[in-house]
Amino acid sequence: MNETTSSRFISIDPKQKPLREVHNLLLSGVSPRPIALVSTISEDGIDNLAPFSFFNAFGANPPYIAFSPAYSGKDGSAKDTLLNLEKIPECVVHAVPFDLIEQVSLASTAYGPELSEFTKAGFETLESEVVRPKRVKNSPFHMECQVEQIIPLGGTKGSGNLVLCRIVRFHVSEAVMDDGKMTPDALDLIGRNGFNYYTRASGAALFTVNKPTGQGMGIDQLPRFVRESSILRGNDLGKLGSLEELPNQDAVQQYINGVRADKPTLKYTKLFLHGMDDLDSNPVQARKDIEIAAKVALNEGDLEFAIHVLMALDDL
Numbered sequence: 001m002n003e004t005t006s007s008r009f010i011s012i013d014p015k016q017k018p019l020r021e022v023h024n025l026l027l028s029g030v031s032p033r034p035i036a037l038v039s040t041i042s043e044d045g046i047d048n049l050a051p052f053s054f055f056n057a058f059g060a061n062p063p064y065i066a067f068s069p070a071y072s073g074k075d076g077s078a079k080d081t082l083l084n085l086e087k088i089p090e091c092v093v094h095a096v097p098f099d100l101i102e103q104v105s106l107a108s109t110a111y112g113p114e115l116s117e118f119t120k121a122g123f124e125t126l127e128s129e130v131v132r133p134k135r136v137k138n139s140p141f142h143m144e145c146q147v148e149q150i151i152p153l154g155g156t157k158g159s160g161n162l163v164l165c166r167i168v169r170f171h172v173s174e175a176v177m178d179d180g181k182m183t184p185d186a187l188d189l190i191g192r193n194g195f196n197y198y199t200r201a202s203g204a205a206l207f208t209v210n211k212p213t214g215q216g217m218g219i220d221q222l223p224r225f226v227r228e229s230s231i232l233r234g235n236d237l238g239k240l241g242s243l244e245e246l247p248n249q250d251a252v253q254q255y256i257n258g259v260r261a262d263k264p265t266l267k268y269t270k271l272f273l274h275g276m277d278d279l280d281s282n283p284v285q286a287r288k289d290i291e292i293a294a295k296v297a298l299n300e301g302d303l304e305f306a307i308h309v310l311m312a313l314d315d316l
């Protein structure tokens with residue numbers, strides 16, 4: 001029922017693999033990752049900016065985020081971001097939209113601590129309200145943070161250092177707000193995948209998933225022929241299983257009568273009626289047509305149609 005896995009897996013013990021391979025496993029398999037563009041300041045007052053994709057949010061009350069500057073896999077040296085945070089435990093974490101990726105990529109090159117990536121990568125600055133590091137005006141979403149803990153995750157070459165940050169101020173550009181909400185198309189954020197791949201979270205890449213209302217009955221409650229269908233896939237079954245209960249045969253019959261009476265114009269309703277009419281003469285093809293009609297309806301969000309027409313095949 002699922003197309004992205006096969007029954008054979010490659011099993012990997014990270015202790016038996018070189019660091020580069022383990023790193024690549026994480027980069028490819030834990031993706032796309034949001035990108036934190038992190039601004040810090042050195043004791044000498046030099047601004048520093050660097051991207052980190054080992055990054056996420058971890059709680060809202062109070063709001064926490066974390067990211068992880070690793071020790072160099074080659075020589076074990078610490079990144080300027082980490083060195084700065086050990087001295088001045090404050091930072092500003094910015095979201096990264098598609099428009100900024102080349103500048104962000106430039107900011108990720110290893111400039112020495114005496115150079116500011118703000119200047120090198122051409123970002124405009126804004127003063128922060130609570131913390132000392134500056135903000136990047138070009139990003140639409142900023143989080144001023146107090147660093148509460150830095151947790152070493154190995155202390156050697158390639159090891160991460162989890163920087164746990166409590167957010168003390170948010171800043172949201174009005175340009176990405178619509179009706180009091182940030183909209184993904186306006187944010188146009190990017191994510192990091194493995195190797196040189198990135199993901200752009202806007203336009204055709206966006207989709208919505210309706211949250212099940214109440215408790216879904218579960219896929220196990222669907223009739224066997226639905227669960228084992230060669231036409232319906234995991235996502236189709238997930239939608240059907242999110243319904244609270246199966247309709248009884250009276251409801252099914254009533255629904256189908258209604259579909260017939262409506263003189264259907266939709267492709268999937270026509271296909272369904274065609275299948276119903278062929279059930280006696282060509283039952284195998286007819287059942288396939290009805291399952292296909294249900295699948296198309298599910299793709300169009302017509303869950304009610306899908307469950308009723310599938311249940312019309314139950315016990316036939």
Ligand SMILES: Cc1cc2nc3c(=O)[nH]c(=O)nc-3n(C[C@H](O)[C@H](O)[C@H](O)COP(=O)(O)O)c2cc1C
Pocket residue numbers: 035048049050051052053054055068069070071078079080081082104105107108109110111192
């Ligand atoms: C999109 C992107 C994501 C990155 N994520 C990380 C990360 O999660 N951890 C890390 O140690 N380095 C990461 N890097 C590399 C650092 O940004 C790079 O080492 C940078 O030079 C560190 O700067 P700093 O020395 O000023 O702190 C990433 C680079 C890019 C382009």
